[in-house]
Amino acid sequence: MDAVANTPVRVPKMAELVAAQLRRKIVRGELAEGEALPAETALMAEFAVSRPTLREAFRVLESESLISVRRGARGGARVQIPEGTVAARYAGVVLEYRGTTLKDVYDARTVIEAPCAGLLAQRRTDRDLERLRASVAGAEGLMDDPSAFIRAHMEFHALVVELAGNQTLSVLNGMVRNIIDQANWSHVDLDAGSPENIRANRRGFRAHGALVDLIAGRRAEAAEELWRVHLQEAEDYLLRSRSMTTVLDLLG
Numbered sequence: 001m002d003a004v005a006n007t008p009v010r011v012p013k014m015a016e017l018v019a020a021q022l023r024r025k026i027v028r029g030e031l032a033e034g035e036a037l038p039a040e041t042a043l044m045a046e047f048a049v050s051r052p053t054l055r056e057a058f059r060v061l062e063s064e065s066l067i068s069v070r071r072g073a074r075g076g077a078r079v080q081i082p083e084g085t086v087a088a089r090y091a092g093v094v095l096e097y098r099g100t101t102l103k104d105v106y107d108a109r110t111v112i113e114a115p116c117a118g119l120l121a122q123r124r125t126d127r128d129l130e131r132l133r134a135s136v137a138g139a140e141g142l143m144d145d146p147s148a149f150i151r152a153h154m155e156f157h158a159l160v161v162e163l164a165g166n167q168t169l170s171v172l173n174g175m176v177r178n179i180i181d182q183a184n185w186s187h188v189d190l191d192a193g194s195p196e197n198i199r200a201n202r203r204g205f206r207a208h209g210a211l212v213d214l215i216a217g218r219r220a221e222a223a224e225e226l227w228r229v230h231l232q233e234a235e236d237y238l239l240r241s242r243s244m245t246t247v248l249d250l251l252g
Contacts, residue, residue: 015056018047022057026066026079037067037077084174091175095247102245105179106235112173113157113231116164118224121215128163132212135159139205146192149201154181156208160227183250187238200237204230 012020025031037043044054058077061067065086067077095105120128139152154177161173191197207230214223239245 013056014049015053015060018043018049018054018057019060021047022061023064023066026061027082031079033079033081035079037079039076084171085178087171088175088178092179092247092251095179096251100247102179102183102247102250103235103239105176105183105247106231106239109173109176109180110228110231110235112169112176113161114224114228116161116166116169116173117211117215117227118220119164119166120160121218121220121223123165124163124215124218129212129216131159131163132156132215136205136208136212139208143198143201143205146188146197146201150184150188153201153204153208154184160211179247179250183238186250196237200234204234207233 022031022037031037038046040051040054044051047054049057058067058069061077062069064082065080066082068080069075069077135152135156139149139156142149142152158173158177161170164170188197207226211223211226211230214226
C-alpha cells in the first residue's frame with residue numbers, strides 16, 4: 001500500500017489537455033468531417049496556450065488520424081472522422097511484434113463472426129435480408145473471376161458483422177479483417193483458378209446462401225453453427241499454404 005501511495009501521479013501536459021478537448025468535440029460531432037479548425041490564434045486564445053503547445057496538440061490528434069494538417073500559408077487543420085482502419089493498422093503492428101500466428105487471427109475471427117451470424121438472425125429486418133441477398137447474387141456472377149469473387153466474398157463477411165448491430169464487435173472485426181483480407185489476397189495470388197480454389201469458392205458460396213436462408217427464418221442457433229463450420233473450413237483451406245504462418249510473414 002505504501003508503494004502505491006508514494007507513486008507519483010503523472011500530470012498531463014498542457015498539449016495533451018488541449019488535444020483531449022478537441023478530440024471530445026470531434027467524437028461528439030461538434031466538429032464535422034472536413035471542417036477546418038479555427039485559426040491558431042483563436043485556439044491559442046481559447047485555451048490560453050502558446051503556439052508550440054497548440055501545434056504539439058495538433059501532432060497528437062494527427063497521429064490518431066483525427067485531423068489532417070496542411071502546412072504553408074494556406075494550410076491549417078481539418079477534421080477527419082475516426083476510422084477503424086487506424087486501430088487495425090496499430091493492431092497489426094502489435095500482433096507482428098508478439099509473433100502472432102495467422103491461425104490465432106483466424107480463430108479470433110470465428111469467435112467474433114459466428115455469434116454475429118446468430119445475432120443477425122435474431123434482429124434482422126427485411127432491409128437486412130435485401131442487402132444480404134443482393135450480396136450473394138452479386139457474387140454468383142463472379143465465380144469465374146477469382147479476384148472479384150474473393151472481394152465479394154470478404155464484403156459479405158463484413159456485412160454479416162455490420163448488420164448484427166454490435167458496434168464493439170464491428171470495430172474488433174475490422175481489426176481482424178484487415179489481416180484476414182490481406183491473407184486472402186495473398187492466397188488468391190498463389191491459388192487462383194486451381195481446381196481446389198474453384199471447389200473452395202463454390203463451397204463458400206453455398207454456405208453464404210444457406211446462411212441467408214437461416215437468417216430469413218430467424219434460426220439463430222443454426223445460423224451461428226453453420227457460420228462457425230464455414231469459417232473453420234475457410235481457415236483450414238487458407239492455412240494449407242505454409243509459406244506464411246505468422247502475421248509478420250504476411251505484413252512484415
